[in-house]
Amino acid sequence: MDFLYKPWPWYVAGPLIGLTVPLLLLLGNKKLGISSTLRQICAACIPARLPLLTYDWKRESWNLVFVAGVLMGGALGGIVLANPNAVAISASTVDYLKSQGLNDPNGLMPSELFNWSSLATMKGFIVMIAGGFLVGFGTRYARGCTSGHGILGLSALQWPSLVATASFFLGGILFSHFILPYIFAL
Amino acid sequence: MKNLKYLFVGIFFGLVLTKGEAISWYRIQEMFRFEAFHMYGIFMTAVPVGALSLFLIRKLDLKTVGGDPIDMPVKPYHHGVIIGSLIFGFGWALTGACPGPLYAQIGSGFTVTVATLSAAIFGTWCYAYFQKYLPD
Numbered sequence: 001m002d003f004l005y006k007p008w009p010w011y012v013a014g015p016l017i018g019l020t021v022p023l024l025l026l027l028g029n030k031k032l033g034i035s036s037t038l039r040q041i042c043a044a045c046i047p048a049r050l051p052l053l054t055y056d057w058k059r060e061s062w063n064l065v066f067v068a069g070v071l072m073g074g075a076l077g078g079i080v081l082a083n084p085n086a087v088a089i090s091a092s093t094v095d096y097l098k099s100q101g102l103n104d105p106n107g108l109m110p111s112e113l114f115n116w117s118s119l120a121t122m123k124g125f126i127v128m129i130a131g132g133f134l135v136g137f138g139t140r141y142a143r144g145c146t147s148g149h150g151i152l153g154l155s156a157l158q159w160p161s162l163v164a165t166a167s168f169f170l171g172g173i174l175f176s177h178f179i180l181p182y183i184f185a186l
Numbered sequence: 187m188k189n190l191k192y193l194f195v196g197i198f199f200g201l202v203l204t205k206g207e208a209i210s211w212y213r214i215q216e217m218f219r220f221e222a223f224h225m226y227g228i229f230m231t232a233v234p235v236g237a238l239s240l241f242l243i244r245k246l247d248l249k250t251v252g253g254d255p256i257d258m259p260v261k262p263y264h265h266g267v268i269i270g271s272l273i274f275g276f277g278w279a280l281t282g283a284c285p286g287p288l289y290a291q292i293g294s295g296f297t298v299t300v301a302t303l304s305a306a307i308f309g310t311w312c313y314a315y316f317q318k319y320l321p322d
Contacts, residue, residue, distance in 0.1 A: 069196020
């Protein structure tokens with residue numbers, strides 16, 4: 001059972017992620033997509049008569065149940081079956097992050113950056129709050145995220161999803177190389 | 187509760203994202219710096235498995251377990267596919283999370299991600315508010 005606690009290699013995790021696509025389709029003709037749940041929550045709580053948020057969100061409530069499951073899956077994988085060791089990222093990434101003032105990896109996330117008191121610092125606020133805002137704004141603008149475009153859209157050979165996925169990466173690569181160092185320096 | 191089955195698919199999806207370390211901020215930094223194959227390997231195996239499944243569903247004309255027809259996902263082009271995706275990419279580099287991992291991170295014990303998720307919900311709301319002023 002040791003393999004359950006160890007991190008799963010990409011050639012195990014990747015195919016299993018891909019299998020979510022047919023699983024949802026065969027169970028109920030549902031399309032994999034997570035960013036739509038952010039829209040669902042807005043539509044349920046504060047629709048404000050905005051066209052994008054005025055629709056019968058209850059008809060799509062399956063996806064809220066789905067993400068409740070994703071949260072529970074996170075607990076199963078990250079607590080019950082937690083990897084006792086730090087994430088084994090490459091030595092060059094570790095060196096780089098240390099040069100930017102971060103500690104050695106000690107879990108899935110740098111706890112010195114992702115904690116409640118860090119929210120009150122400029123760095124923590126930008127990383128978590130501004131970052132979260134961009135994720136929510138950008139994915140709705142793109143009408144999909146890494147799951148809806150990157151996995152489902154690409155699997156369905158939809159070229160706009162290829163444009164979207166390439167743009168996700170372009171944005172992330174540019175930001176990581178040219179802007180993130182200034183934020184780490186705060 | 188006809189939606190209960192999706193809870194189990196969600197648990198499966200969240201478990202795989204977490205054990206595959208796709209929810210790890212470190213893995214995302216490493217990916218954007220091209221310093222490991224791990225995350226690229228996940229995408230490069232997930233997509234062919236999804237594509238092959240879709241091909242088989244269409245080829246064999248499979249129905250859902252309830253007997254309903256399955257229709258193929260269609261993703262039309264609009265300029266937001268570029269503009270919005272770039273904006274999301276910036277946020278992905280910062281938070282180390284796309285929307286799926288946000289939920290899984292909360293479950294895995296990083297309760298502060300509730301704040302990030304709330305910011306993402308607010309971001310979605312702001313897009314809905316400003317949509318009419320933005321190029322489609």
